Amino acid sequence: MQIIHHGAVNGVTGSCHQLDINPQSSILIDCGLFQGAETAGRNAVDQLKIEFDLSHITALIVTHCHIDHVGRVPYLLAAGFNGPIYATTATAALLPLVIKDALKVGVTRNQRLISLYLKRLQQIIKPIDYQKWFNLEVNNSDCGYQHAKARFNVAGHILGSAYVEIELSDASLTHNCTHNYTRNNTHKSTHQNTGIHSDNSHDCDADKKKDSHMVVFSGDLGATNTPLLPSPKSPLRADTLVIESTYGDKNHHNREHRAESLRQVIERAVNDNGVVLIPAFSIGRTQELLYELEQIIFSQQQNPMWQSIDIIVDSPMAANFTEQYIDYKHLWDTEAKAVLAEQRHPLDFSQLYTIDSHQDHLAVINYLASRQKPTVVIAASGMCTGGRIVNYLQRFLSEPTADVLFVGYQATGTIGRDIQEYGPRGGYVYIEGDKIDIKAGIHTISGYSAHADQQDLIDFVEGIKHKPKHIRIVHGDTEAKQTLADKYRQLLPNTEIEIGTS
Structure with a gap:
């Protein structure tokens, strides 16, 4: 199991994370647009290209429908993605509105083409209620995990926003697989990170069976004690946590x-x-x-x-x-x-x-x-x-x-x-x-700000009963990520704390 980033590692936009479950199966978490300084040096077409291999990606999970998390979805479809798009019920209702606007602004004003995109989008969106487990398709492989399920939890960022728990399990390994998924080394994303590994990713001897592994993607967490939406509650368990850090170095006014x-x-x-x-x-x-x-x-x-x-x-x-x-x-x-x-x-x-x-x-x-x-x-x-x-x-x-x-x-x-x-x-x-x-x-x-501040991000991790073995910090400016990493190292000295880089 590894995680590759196709955005939101050099700043706070373009969120797109790839979770490799086994050599034949991957899922995407978000697929957003780059904005601001993160578009520097890249022309408009290059910013929108889907530059990574889609052949093993079986699903897209959307945490919420801000444009920096979903703006590249039309290009994902155009590149040939044909899997389901999982989102909370509210996000599923909002997503077509966001994509319609994104198409008008960045792709085409041809109403026929827009209608075709939206029709296809509606066909593959799968609305899921909060706290309801749903199975993810996993292709058979002789290495890696064989089953995966996920569920959404309230993130409190915007209507329908969620952080997602993904439980990987039941991987009976029949041979040594220290090759570490060499297919991922061929990805051409300009925002690639080789990833966070489960405990046994380099030790896959015959007859050894992995336990389940819980991966949590925070999406964008909301600030606590704000009006309209409930505050996020920490998950019970997170073996690997990928967490945003927009305000990792600041605290909001109350x-x-x-x-x-x-x-x-x-x-x-x-x-x-x-x-x-x-x-x-x-x-x-x-x-x-x-x-x-x-x-x-x-x-x-x-x-x-x-x-x-x-x-x-x-x-x-x-x-x-x-x-x-x-x-x-x-x-x-x-x-x-x-x-x-x-x-x-x-x-x-x-x-x-x-x-x-x-x-x-x-x-x-x-x-x-x-x-x-x-x-x-x-x-x-x-x-x-x-x-x-x-x-x-x-x-x-x-x-x-x-x-x-x-x-x-x-x-x-x-x-x-x-x-x-x-x-x-x-x-x-x-x-x-x-x-x-x-x-x-x-x-x-x-x-x-609709984002959690530094104390909220610390409280979110502190509230996890079964603490992460690995934390990957993404979606923040350099100083915010580094400051939050230092805080987490103080809080969890035995946890591997990593900062996402391109």
């Missing part, structure tokens, strides 16, 4: 502090009746922001400003995802369900406006530029790498009355990171070739 910071930043920002721009991913961050904005509006009933402020979500995708959040409200946490019980609608309140068409989007920008009323605009993408937020930034970033509020991670090389870094210094940024002086106020509230 929930109360971040909500108060949101209120204060917006109140200061709209004193001059300017616009507040919040770049946010269409799924997850947008819904969480709406939830807390409704909470603030409800608690500030005597404050005229909050009762008159407009909240604009300028994203058809976000609107569609919000509907799905409402449809799957049985997956909300107890706090959010209690708000519903009060006959309040945290994702559909009177001061909330949704912009659909591109024509309306452009009209709103012009309207906001000419009026004097406090307004909060939430638009994708979360790292300002594209989408409607870019048009807002082009128009308002040079306006002293405007403010930009970052509520999530900004990857190196993205417009968001540049604004975040150079804006407070009175610097500038290039957007679509145009140099724009940053005169808008720039604010960051780290507590709104």
Whole structure:
């Protein structure tokens, strides 16, 4: 058994991990797009190529449907992948919406081709409920594991997100197999790692039978004590753990502090009746922001400003995802369900406006530029790498009355990171070739990240009753991965801690 990485080892995007069960069987966990600095030196076509061998890959498991985890799925299908795609029930409902948008942006606007892709996708998606074991196809081999099953557990990152447990078992080995799966040495992925091995991967003598081995892929874990979704709970057992490290070197503000910071930043920002721009991913961050904005509006009933402020979500995708959040409200946490019980609608309140068409989007920008009323605009993408937020930034970033509020991670090389870094210094940024002086106020509230912070990542491992023998750290910048590795070495001195590299 080994694990090879085809992304999310040199940074936080392009998540794609290959678990080799035996020489004839492998599965993929996620297949996402690269973004930001991780696309440097590679043209658009090369970034999307499926450069690894698919001949032995029997299934794709999707942890959640953010684009950096599923954006290469259309290219996977085009490359000939014909196996099942396993996802939680909610993720299975959201995935076609994400893929449809990815196809329009990066592949084609030919509606017939898009329909064919989506039809094929619907045929192979297998919705699975949380905590339900499902069998994975394993081809016969005289070396390695012969059976595999998996199940999803709540990750608390976005609706439907999961970490996945994969149990490998029943491998009766009939010959020495120290060749260590030489077929994998022929993979051509530019993001390849030879992998984590089970205890007996180099000692496969005749008549020796491996015990089961539990591999856990964290996907993206959510922060604890956040609204809408339950916090993740640690698995009982993980022999091998592949874990994200986005905030492996940082801790977020607590929930109360971040909500108060949101209120204060917006109140200061709209004193001059300017616009507040919040770049946010269409799924997850947008819904969480709406939830807390409704909470603030409800608690500030005597404050005229909050009762008159407009909240604009300028994203058809976000609107569609919000509907799905409402449809799957049985997956909300107890706090959010209690708000519903009060006959309040945290994702559909009177001061909330949704912009659909591109024509309306452009009209709103012009309207906001000419009026004097406090307004909060939430638009994708979360790292300002594209989408409607870019048009807002082009128009308002040079306006002293405007403010930009970052509520999530900004990857190196993205417009968001540049604004975040150079804006407070009175610097500038290039957007679509145009140099724009940053005169808008720039604010960051780290507590709104949908990712677990350092303490959450430590608690997740500490909560595993049967501790990992191996931990592979992925999905983080170099400093975040190294800092988290040091923490894990202190916590588990007898565990092999490895950092994913290309």
